[in-house]
Amino acid sequence: MTQSSAKQDDSRIDRLPQRFRRVIAVTTLVGLPGMYVWSAFWLTTSVPNLVWGQLSFLLIGATIAGSFVLYRFVRDRASMPGAGLDERRRHLRDQAWVLCYQILSAVVVIGVAIVAILVLGFGRVVTLDATSVGAVALSVGVLIPILPIAALAWIEPDPPADA
């Protein structure tokens, strides 16, 4: 027998429409890597430091704020083994993990393909400096734990209107 969560515990975040949740999920996942991409681009331009700082702060803020909202929405529903989840929620959790695997596989395959094309196809030398490795490590370290939560927030359908 599984639990039933109290209806009165539902907050505004719990009732976020799927469309908004999807926007938040994408913004959260794109924010931090976006900041690194923007910073790398900024180094090649003459844009003032103030603009760089503000935009970087906005992108990092998107990841931080988005993570809080997604964690608040999903709570412990994305975790394993999922004690206290009913069968529908366990099923959704499993779907979210499948989606995570698909996303990660796609990212790894695309990343490797790009490097392979650059190195083997165009004879380019790809170098990794400390900054690049740090950026990738931090993005992966931050985004991997968020991915199952974002995936669950993405696939969870809107609740029935009168529920």
Added chain:
Amino acid sequence: MARPTERTEPVLHNRLAVLRTERGLSRQDLADALGVNYQTIGYLERGEYNPSLELALRAAEYFGLPVEALFSRRPFTPMSEQLYAGARRTTKSDEPHA
């Protein structure tokens, strides 16, 4: 490849909403009785989630009905239609033969 969000399973029709309303139960009441989240009852009633065999049997047990009275692969005939069809048959059989 099917996306995880795509609905791939066939629709299972059910009479949960009718039975729940008939007995004056809220979704929360039924959810508590069946040990699921109240939103799950909503998804079940809308046919957006197909229950496991165990949950279907638990619901049937709770309502004291056979499982096929609650769930069907084909759309149910409305209960009112069934009731009145039954009543019409009874009335006709009660009429004296000419």
